[in-house]
Amino acid sequence: MIGHVLRAAGWLAASLALASAAVFACLQLLPGDPARVALGLNADPAALAELRSRHGLDRPAAVRYLEWAGGLPRGDFGTSHVTGLEVGPQIAERAGVTFWLVLGSLAVAVAVALPAGTAAAAARGRPLAGAVAVLSQVGVAVPAFLLGTLLTYALAVRAGWLPATGYTALGEDPGEWARRMVMPWLSLGLVQGAVLTRFTRSAFLRVLGEDYVRTARAKGVGRAGVLLRHGLPNAGVALLTVIGLQIGTLLAGTVVVERVFVVPGLGDLLLRGVSDRDLVLVQGVVVVMVAVVLAVSTLSDLLYKVIDPRLRSAR
């Protein structure tokens, strides 16, 4: 098992190094001059050149990359040329917000998908299964921002139950924090839940077709018992992988949802950074997001092997 962990860590480090180079290279190709955005409509060429040289933007890209990437392992994300502020603390502050957003949405998604998917599998061929299939199809087709907008009209504008937008820090007032996160969680979570429901259903169906399930049933284990004792752990392995993959989709979804609900997370920071051409900030945020996705998929890979011993011995 230790061998697995070491190998996985090595791959993770290599992928991160490659990803940071790719992110940096992509941003170099982005059209639009950061100095011009900062100095505005009437900036003269001398002032633009001065600003570029002050921030070292006139040096070769390779030098700038090495300088930036060299700081990353120490947690040094560099200093923004646009605001003059350090990027690391800004990312740290926003990452917590996005973390709770993703976690809450995931909880909503699992809370919807597990019962719905299991029920659909158990009720195969009956109207309930059909209803779940239709609803999950609708959920897959509705984008999170549309669901978010509809929720706001319903729960904030019409009913007046929840604030339409805005954020309160968890440490400041947990109740208010939860009230403000409900709609973002639902918007992201219900859409992801729909996707997950379909996976859960097919995973359970596959398990229910296995020989050991027939054996268990023959030994007199009840329908529910089979689902819980054999179905859940086995379908769980498949689900874990899907959830691992969905972290990336969820992170991408936060960009839109944070904008709709004005939640000050990483996605909001990213969009603003792109618009201001705050490249140091943008590359920092993207690298953190890529790192999270890679780490989660590595972790779910390892967990997979813990849960299912067959995969461990296969290597």
Add this chain to the structure above:
Amino acid sequence: MRALEPPRPHGLATTARALAAGTAAVLLVSGCGAPDDGGGADQVRVGLVAEPASLDFTSNDGAAIPQAMLSNVYEGLVELDAEGEIRPLLAEEYERSEDGRTYTFRLRDGVRFSDGAEFTAEDAAFSIERVKEEWTIGLADQMDVVEEATATDAHTLEVVLERPSNGWLYAMTTRIGAMFSRTGVDRLATDPVGTGPYTLDTWERGDRLVLRRNPDYWGEAPQVPTVVFRYFQDPGAMNRTMLAGGLDVIANMQEPEELGSFTADGGFRVVEGTTHGEVVLAMNNDEPPLDDVRVRRAVRHAIDREALLETAWAGHGTLIGSMVPPLDPWYEDLTGVHPYDPDRARDLVEEAGAEGETLRLRVPNLPYAVNSAQVVQSDVEKTGMDVEIESLEFPARWLEEVHGAGDYDMSIIAHVEPRDLHLFADPDYYFHYGGEKFADLVEEADRGSPQEQADKTREAARVLSEDAAADWLFLMPNLTVAREGLAGLPRDQVGEAFTAKTLHWEEEG
């Protein structure tokens, strides 16, 4: 005349109600409370677009910075009143010498910065010099005309100009004229120090900027203790927050087609005023075929601006015929110079031999520009020329390619700075208009007496319009949506700032 009532989202609301039923269970767990975060008489919550990247307007050009900081946290020696006239602020009075080159400001006594330091003529001289020495934004060159600024005693400042300039005194009412403390300029990006009626309380990035009443303010204390600026990247989110009770004002409505949702029954009031934001159809005066004045005039004759205003900004706004808005004292209605006349437009294009020419209309990806571009395209194509629309990301790409490199035939952008007619006088500016008569008039206006300034500027605006240096599609309105009971909002946007000190809640009657 088409009715302007926008369609209400009925279908949406029904779907939304169904969704509401479905999610009610979750809400019970989360607990239901007051409509939105506590509004009240002790604060005003203002919705704005585009959060500032930093609070330092000396090194970052973003309009959101002076909007929040100027007249609230920072003050100048002079300011604009609600009618757009210059009046003293931190200066009690000022005098202009006979030759127009020397200004003497008599400064107020007992003014303190929020860091406790006293405001003196030394600070004023320091602030003016600093614009020339340290500021990096393009606007700072408006201070170049200053030869010397000296404190002749603790409360008297003398400023000598290289030449007489009316534009300089006007610029002193903008961010250029903000007064800084000699000991308070180390962390401008996050910790502004000024003499204003408010001080910065907190700035929660990505969400809100909170100003608190300055207890040591030299002037009349503002009535509202706390002002919250909330920033929205998505105008739709701002509207929904206002509807749900999370805001007291939308300072400058960006979706005029949604104004119908804010009814008096709902407790809202809509105020329509005007601005300095000329939506300019820029034409590249350097490149064929638009280097030919006949073709430029043809473009102006071709466009049905009334219809365009309906499409682009739901009919809100004013038609103008040159780079001067009605807020300026020398405004003259020039909409008749090249009126909508498609036949004349076709004749002019034929005369200039420009049929079949292709014009690249490269616009920023902003709603008013993209909407206007489609009308311009369909109107101008009726003259026999082709128009290709390309939408560029704003600000970064548009600034670099159109504004910076001049790689365009036509573009559409709102020039929001006050009194920016002079932009056309610089032949290197992206219009590439080289009218000498116009440039001379602009310079004479800047040097002259108030009467000369008005006469020459009026004439310059007329020359500019007759030369069809550009087309002026419309003037942006100032659309403010306010909660019933909030008073003291300016009708027009005369300067760069959102001034909070005049706001107050009316007593419930």
